[in-house]
Amino acid sequence: MQLDSLLLQQTSLSGSSQSPRSPSTQPFLSVSVTDPAKLGNGVQSYISYRVITRTNLPEYQGPEKIVIRRYSDFIWLHDRLFEKYKGIFIPPLPEKNAVEKFRFSAEFIEMRRQALDIFVNRIALHPQLQQSEDLKTFLQVDEETMERARSQETGIFKKKPADFMQIFKDVQSKVSDAVLGKEKPVEESNPEYEKLKNYIFELEEDLAEAQKHAFRLVKRHKELGQSLSDFGKAIKLLGACEGNSLGKAFSELGSKSEMLSIKLQKEAHNLLMKFAEPLKDYVRAVQSIKATMAERATAFKHQYELAETIKLKEINLDKLMLIRSDKVGEAEIEYRELKVEGEEATKKYEMIVQLMNEEIVRFQEQKTWDVGVAFHELAKGQAQLANEIADAWRSLLPKLEACSSAQT
């Protein structure tokens, strides 16, 4: 299970690691997202989940707490963490929209549940994020309080999609801005960071492509399975109007095909949950990194613009002092306030840079592990399916040989 590996492999950077030998003394925080239930009617219907928190942390109403949450509550938590922990790669959420008819299919609900479970647990295992007040709120307050918190958040913290797009554009291309004749945007000129940015953008594209084909592979498995099932039925019907050994051969072949169809559907589901979804999760994680890069660019720009403004103010202040203007006092106060702001902005920016460096290391390690697990699942599942298919067909051969020995 991917989740188990996550729990086992994550080491808290603040020092305490999960030790299976003395669970009660080690601080732990583990969350389960389970029991999806459809509530409401018609267009307003939605899925609610049970979120079970098991912890020995003193800040929590331990040892176990169960609350009911819906998707928009998870979004609230994600957005609050994104605002407050700039520089940290906030674990990604599964997509918001889904084709209407698909929205309540058992498969979709299970995929979403799994992704939400992974989301919350990643936060719980992150040394900084796990200390978040918003996390505590999310895991403990009752539904009405949660709903109130959710509705308060519109406007202040919610970034409009348009803002994000603009930030991405700034991060991505100096070239197009130059072509469009815009002012050259302010950007860091750190070659290593530049390399990282290029890597992230290329990775996102390649991953999206691979993920698309992984999902198509799932679809093809389903289609082949369906085809085998239809074929099996048709062969059995055929056998029903034949007699003795030939009819028996048809019947065996038909049953075998139907049985293999079931195996293929099972593997299709396994492929989806254990391979295609993890790949998609990887895509989302990379998009989260891009969002953090955008925050970093914003912080850099802000810090840079303030520095420019401070320089101008300094020049202006010197001018005023020279002509002994009575506006000097005012200007001096403004200047000092700006300098404080400037230091604040620089601190914020440098914090983001430092956090990002740690996050990159964490990300690389985790990713290597997760991808390895996903590939392993793929190879194992496929090998097992193929072996079962080979055995099924082989078991049929002697029976067919018995039937096809020419009748005298």
Next chain:
Amino acid sequence: MATITTRSLSGSSQSPRSPSAQPFLGITVTDPVKLGNGVQAYISYRVITKTNFPEYQGPEKIVIRRYSDFVWLRDRLFEKYKGIFIPPLPEKSAVEKFRFSSEFIEMRRQALDIFLNRIASHPELRQSEDLRTFLQVDEETMERARSQETGIFKKKPADLMQIFKDVQSKVSDVVLGKEKPLEESSPEYEKLKHYTFELEDHLAEAQKHAFRLVKRHRELGQSLADFGKAIKLLGACEGNSLGKAFSELGSKSETLSIKLQKEAHHLLMKFEEPLKDYVRAVQSIKATMAERANAFKHQCELAETIKLKEINLDKLMLTRSDKVGEAEIEYRELKAEGEEATRRFETIVRLMSEEIVRFQEQKTLDIGIAFHELAKGQAQMANEIADAWRSLIPKLEACSART
């Protein structure tokens, strides 16, 4: 192959031990070649005949034939050998863009080869003059023979459809208010007719799904190839062990894609085509049933006419008419015709009984082989796929081991 195991009902069987003493007739259809241009383009085949029959020119003869020549042969045999299930031909039309695909050409070549060899192994059909013509004359003579046949022997599709309808349903005729058609009332033959019609329906359905199975194999194969490429691209921007893992996975997927395409082709040629061939064979039986119904109807109608003529003749004899002589001649001629028609019908019935036995035997064997090919091919492919994935696992384990 069908030729080796079919036993000739006239007594001589193919014995592999003394090939030169036993009469044999072996035919190969090979080397499809595209000739002509544009809309008039067509495929020609080399037909190689190896035989020791005295009626044939020498141990080997090679001629060039096209699809319409095969159609000519089939039509002539159908006209002359009523009661015998004429081996079926592959379909005439094909979607234009598919018509010259190498797969379609190979499927057609295989079907034409089987067609000729079935004729060659049939005790009656192998003695046909038309077969000799087909296997021996040069292309110009063949073309001349082909163009002469339109009109006299070619049944219009409408006629065939009408005959099928007669054979199939008394009910609808009653509903349509037509005269109750003349039909044999043999319960055993009735059973055979029902079996044949039901078999055709079920076979067509099974064949359709077999074809779809081929298509799904191809699609899965294509999907694996696309996936493999995408994974390799992904690996190209990663480093060291992870990049290697991606690269191995990508290559393996591409290998498996090729295996799936191979199996798709194997399924098509060794399973779906034989099933399709089976469908055509059953349609050929239906055509023979239509001929039998025709012959029966003809014979019945003549019998009715003869009865009327007999009554009329007696009347004329009673009245000592001078038309008696004429009427007597007419009556005798009709009686001769009637006996001829009865003989023809009875020949068809007798031949069909033998043909049914041949058909059941051959079919059981062919289906057994096709199923065997299916199971064998699928098992083999599955084993290769399992091995390929298993060989990947230790390499992936090496990559995902934590430092």
